[in-house]
Amino acid sequence: MSDIETLERQLLTEIEAAPDEAALEAVRIAALGKKGSVSELLKTLGAMTPEERKTKGPAINGLRDRVATGINTRKGALKDAALNARLNRETVDVTLPVREAPAEAGRIHPITQVVDELTAIFADMGFAVAEGPDIETDELNFTMLNFQADHPAREMHDTFFFNPKPDGSRMLLRTHTSPVQIRTMLSQKPPIRVIIPGRTYRCDSDQTHTPMFHQVEGLVIDKGSHLGHLKWILEEFCKAFFEVDKVKMRFRPSFFPFTEPSLEVDIQCRRQGNEIRFGEGEDWLEILGCGMVHPNVLRNCGLDPDVYQGFAWGMGIDRIAMLKYGMPDLRAFFEADVRWLSHYGFRPLDFPTLAGGLSA
């Protein structure tokens, strides 16, 4: 065996035996470094005769290449081994829980959600959203809405009053959202199409009444809107809101001071436990009151009832929320019990749209 072969065997053995990258680097320097054993051999080529160089040259160069390749291969293997060792050390217990996303924990109150649903439905029919103050005058809450002085209809409203002012007048908490009808008619010209959601107050409290509740009204004023349009709007609304293909509604004559004719509306349903199905069944549920705006109300707002006409309707937001989503008790809406809110509330990103579905 030539010296070259001996050297190669020895070097390859050392490369193979190098336990880490530092040891391998020492082998590399000892072989291929400036004064390395292979480098020294390469230097001898210069002093050789051409014949000698012909045979020794390829042998020495081959030696250098094989040693270099061996080092690189070993280097890759050592790197892989080191990475594997690191990865083996680096473990986490992935069964540990992560925090729930805040957007999953937060909730939107059913009243907010239902108002957003109403807005989506009626905006599509060309309605704007009007609002007004909670503290109202007797004039706007009653008189302009054709409640005559001392008429029993006033008393039936169980009004919250503030203390009289020096001039004898007294403010009150609106008993319905209807004063906003007046504010709207006084501040804008027909055609008018608005819905009016908001807080309302009556001093009444039992299983089904709370001193504060929410109503939504609709008001249309123009030169041609009649009961037929009102029926259509209410039917379309009920179908959209309750997310059913058909509804059956029953209109009963009734009395409200601010509408003439006045109607109460029932919707056909079937009750199953705390679930209510609409568009089927034998039960009827009263859901709203409505009618053609009373000529006196139009006159009070400076509109000629022989030229302008229109209709209005009103319903309880809390009530329709209960009917749709199955909450059994109105009082719980205002108790801020996080168990109730988490259960009946809505996730913040579940924004009701007609395109994506109201409650989908």
Next chain:
Amino acid sequence: MKLDFPEGDALCPAFGLRLVTGVKNGPSPDWLQRKLTAIGLRPINALVDITNFLTFDRGRPLHVFDAAKVRGNLTVRRAHAGESVLALDGKTYALDDTMCVIADEKGVESIAGIMGGEESGCSETTTDVLIESALWVPHNIARTGRKLGINSDARYRFERGVDPAFMVPGLELATKLVMELCGGTPSEIVVAGDASAPDHVLNFPLSEVRRLSGLDVPPTEVKRVLTHLGFYVAGQGETMKVAVPSWRPDIEGKADLVEEVVRIVGVDNVPATPFPRGDAAFKPVLTPLQVRTRKAKRALAARGLVEAVTWSFIAKPYAELFGGGDAALALANPIAADLSDMRPSIVPSLIGAAQRNADRGFGDTALFEVGQIFRGDKPEDQFTAAAGVRRALAKPAGAGRFWEDKAASVDAFDAKADAFATLAAAGAPMSALQVVPGGPAWLHPGRSGTIQIGPQNVLGYFGEMHPAVLDKLGAEGPMVAFEVVLDRIPEPKAKPTRAKPALELSSFQPVERDFAFVVDRKVRASDIVRAAQSGDRKAITAITVFDVYEGQGIDPDKKSVAIAVRMQPRERTMTDEEIDAIGAKIVAEVTKRTGGVLRG
């Protein structure tokens, strides 16, 4: 018998009276008792039962006096201040001169149209009876009934209006029943005043039915319906003349006649008619405040807070703690003592709610509400506020103890972050907001802040709740709160297009340098940042406070504040000299304005 009212002040338009002598009062016959019992009335004696029967059967309330117990003539007049009467319900009522009474020489015998007096009431021993059938002024009956707190069947009818033309016939019918059931001899009827009903004739264009209801009803059908309901209908053509029967005081005008027709023909027959939205342009239907409100709600819920809806009224002491309690905002008739005053802030309600949840075992709660607050009783005094409360471990990242974090209580910065998230979502100009230390008295004085755009426009507050206030609210901390008024956010300028401003990208690498300053504890981080910013307003694009340190190695009354300054070259790469020059300027500005010393 006489009506005693000054001219033009008749509280009793007409009064009819008849004496029947020699009656024998006793239990009424079975048929009458059965009818009364069936509608929940208790039979008393024949004379009283007859009046109750006619009240329901004919809508004609009557009253019967025991003639033996009436002294002298009956007078219908205003009550005198100080008078009182023992009524048939066994209660004594104090009267005043707004009320109408029937009196004899002894005093008041009956509260007109509402309830008779006990003293002259009919009993089994009555032999001579005075039957009264009268007309009263509806709103006066309503007012008197309300003042006295009497809800009687007579009041219910008189305050809504009864048929004036039936006053005398009703009296005749009552007489007939008295004679049938109790015998006796009637005298002539005495009538004072005028019981005739005014003629009420309406011009009724038939087109009104279609105009208001959308229903096509042939003229003959309109006529038939109205006639059957007791109206007198005359005329052929487009407009009929319709005379309103005396028993329909509710019929005022054309619309009322349409209602009569529609309810008889049937509302179910009104065809549902599509109501197209027309060709109006699709525009937002919500006002800016409505948009802010809904965005604020979703933003807060997305931060893990749960939306509550609480009463608009709170207990007076609580209102006072939060700057309210004005007499003008106190209810005259609250439903409960703790729901007496309009709230000046949503925070006390949320604190109460958080505490109730804690008492039930849910201590780490985060609640918010966006709703009305009241500073006065005018419309412009009502504002829409967004408020939130976090309790105990209800941190923004998640509530409760967790393996990954050390259990830290909520702090003022959680409330600040909620407030800023709300304002950002609601479209506030965030770079214009200033935070000033301190807040209202309900917040911890050293751990609270005021958010404003200049001293004139305070948008809201945030911080840790004042321990003494929590104590007064019966709540246990730690709790932090914020409240911002959404109406106070300035509206952005309207722009003609929706295009966003052009994006400016620099092709040169930004440079970041860190500086740590040792300053007095009282120095505000915001002042350090503002001073550093003035090192080079153009080149410096961002400054971040990345560390605040107090403790070992720093004087006890000092702190170290470290900032990272990012500089963006625009025309060419910055040289080291340029960067160092800006750095020196930053240090000089901070030192000049805050007394800060660059930490070695």
